[in-house]
Amino acid sequence: MPDVTGPATVEAGRFRSVALLGGIYSNYLALGEALRLARARRVDAVFALGDFGAFGPHPDRTVDALRAAGIPAIQGNYEESLAGGAEDCHCGYTDPRDNRYAQISYDYTRRNTAAEHRRWMGTLPGHVRLTVGDRRVLLCHGSPRRINEFLWSSTTPAAFVARLLREHDTDVVACTHTGLHWSRLAGGRGVVNAGALGRPANDGRTNVWFTVLSAQDGGGLSAEFVPVAYDHERLAREMEAEGLPPEFVETIRTGWWTTCLEVLPARERGEGRF
Amino acid sequence: MSATASLACPEAPLEALDTLWLQVAGTLCNLACTHCFISCSPANHAHEMMDLATVRGYLAEAAEQGVREYYFTGGEPFLNREIFEMTEAALAQGPLTILTNGLLLRPEGAARLRALAAASPYSLDLRISLDGYDAAGNDAVRGSGTFARVMAALRALAAEGINPVLTVTEACDGAASAPGRSRFLDLLRAQGLPRPRLKVMPLLRLGAERARTRGYAPWESLAGRALTPSDLSALQCTSSRMATSRGVYVCPILLDEPGARLGARLGDAGRPFTLSYPACHTCHEQGLSCRT
Numbered sequence: 119m120p121d122v123t124g125p126a127t128v129e130a131g132r133f134r135s136v137a138l139l140g141g142i143y144s145n146y147l148a149l150g151e152a153l154r155l156a157r158a159r160r161v162d163a164v165f166a167l168g169d170f171g172a173f174g175p176h177p178d179r180t181v182d183a184l185r186a187a188g189i190p191a192i193q194g195n196y197e198e199s200l201a202g203g204a205e206d207c208h209c210g211y212t213d214p215r216d217n218r219y220a221q222i223s224y225d226y227t228r229r230n231t232a233a234e235h236r237r238w239m240g241t242l243p244g245h246v247r248l249t250v251g252d253r254r255v256l257l258c259h260g261s262p263r264r265i266n267e268f269l270w271s272s273t274t275p276a277a278f279v280a281r282l283l284r285e286h287d288t289d290v291v292a293c294t295h296t297g298l299h300w301s302r303l304a305g306g307r308g309v310v311n312a313g314a315l316g317r318p319a320n321d322g323r324t325n326v327w328f329t330v331l332s333a334q335d336g337g338g339l340s341a342e343f344v345p346v347a348y349d350h351e352r353l354a355r356e357m358e359a360e361g362l363p364p365e366f367v368e369t370i371r372t373g374w375w376t377t378c379l380e381v382l383p384a385r386e387r388g389e390g391r392f
Numbered sequence: 393m394s395a396t397a398s399l400a401c402p403e404a405p406l407e408a409l410d411t412l413w414l415q416v417a418g419t420l421c422n423l424a425c426t427h428c429f430i431s432c433s434p435a436n437h438a439h440e441m442m443d444l445a446t447v448r449g450y451l452a453e454a455a456e457q458g459v460r461e462y463y464f465t466g467g468e469p470f471l472n473r474e475i476f477e478m479t480e481a482a483l484a485q486g487p488l489t490i491l492t493n494g495l496l497l498r499p500e501g502a503a504r505l506r507a508l509a510a511a512s513p514y515s516l517d518l519r520i521s522l523d524g525y526d527a528a529g530n531d532a533v534r535g536s537g538t539f540a541r542v543m544a545a546l547r548a549l550a551a552e553g554i555n556p557v558l559t560v561t562e563a564c565d566g567a568a569s570a571p572g573r574s575r576f577l578d579l580l581r582a583q584g585l586p587r588p589r590l591k592v593m594p595l596l597r598l599g600a601e602r603a604r605t606r607g608y609a610p611w612e613s614l615a616g617r618a619l620t621p622s623d624l625s626a627l628q629c630t631s632s633r634m635a636t637s638r639g640v641y642v643c644p645i646l647l648d649e650p651g652a653r654l655g656a657r658l659g660d661a662g663r664p665f666t667l668s669y670p671a672c673h674t675c676h677e678q679g680l681s682c683r684t
Contacts, residue, residue: 277457
């Protein structure tokens, strides 16, 4: 892959509260609603954690909206792949069923992403460091060490988290990539996975989620997951009109994941319908 | 000595100890599968059963090093009388996968596993081995009557809401093909597992498998090869180690190789490993990972 990576890390400054947007997956309708909710909460800043495309329709609409709003963003594996001209998304799946749907999604997104947007993606940093209250936060896509590492709740133990925080010199790692939001914070230190803004959380509900990190008055930091209701039926119809797989559309309409399931750990797999 | 033997083999650094394998049952197994790469059997004492204290010692060392996940294997882990205590100890500190032939998994054992899984914030996963679509194909490799017993184990797990990963090797013709996969997935659904999970693994031409088909040929070597950083990261020896009753080995495969034993403790086993074994060729060329 050509060298298209922006700066490895950018320092973003100090904040009292920030909103984090996990994978948007071309769900520009949910993005609009999330930005409205974040503004209503008067957060100091909004950050997008990568994977703007995939899954949903009209990927340029999401990137147009992010760039128009001036949302600071980092690369996900999608941006890294699109900017570098890769043939696949490097999502990190190993099962052939997962990879088949991932390829459909990537090919569609690649075909429909403007060259200028791909160039912009190549300028994005891999990580952002910021301070929320008195805690140092490292924003990354998968994990601080690998853009496509999956940090699931049930497979990210405390000892491993302690190692990540130590090796990457931070109090909090904030990530996405799995599509499922969760956090494990002890004394304001730990991991916050912002989940996905683009796809429901495999819980039978059609809403999606973003995350707000807030400084606590006595020190430390909290993570709140904010549900986002949006016009999912409109998104589903647009996906159908674009010829995206009916399995993807079903997920938008039902809230249950139908594809890319084999990567789920036993615990998370057992909580979904399929 | 072959012509390639004089060429240097690539070195695999331990980039991070993410995965700890524990060979809790040693090479002792209630089966003697004809493709077993370490020739496990009821009589193979090359590596003995591990006891709970030894397992706890490795788990404590692993926590200090920030290990992310644990695997129990053998032999057959459920032959170990302390397997449930070991499972509880591992699940107290991280996700655990147990590789088993399933023959000893009866309803009460499945219920106990479910309770242990429910008590942990981390995933408990089971991998159940099978080598054919039916009794004729499977039992020729794994032993008479094993197909029916594995099906019973799958139903016992399903009844407890445990969804194991069926693990199949390419000893089964067509297992990796789309139709082959479909057959196994249907088989799992028929045992009451509506969300079937499957892993297909290449064969390792070691141990019993050498007699069943063939051993490695001289060309199956990484001598003289230069591996890229991403090639190396894909190898499990750059992110895992295997503890047995005899010490810490580089991976779960090379247990019959004295040169693959790296030390007595995890702390001794962090040095780079020279990829000089033919099985290293399988891992690289076929993308083999023992992980789920």
